[in-house]
Amino acid sequence: MSGKDEPEPQKSLKRLTWQYENCLACVWFSPNDPINADILERGLCIHPKLKEFNLIVSGRDWCNLYKEIRQKQIDLLQEKAMKAEK
């Protein structure tokens, strides 16, 4: 089946998963729920230049100050959140 013939929901899903370099994958994103964060997650942007504005962004937002987060940093964020839950 070519992309042209696919039903609309499939096309929409592809557009969602195709996104990258968004706030969810940015080192400056501070999600409300780091354990279950997905592209619809809301959180604060803590970039030093933007922090003062208390910007609430979603995982699918983006700006040109984007910097990719490393897996190790995601692990630390999630471990910290899990400890806080206990």
Ligand code: SF4
């Ligand atoms: S707004 Fe920009 S700097 Fe802030 S989390 Fe999103 S991509 Fe990163």
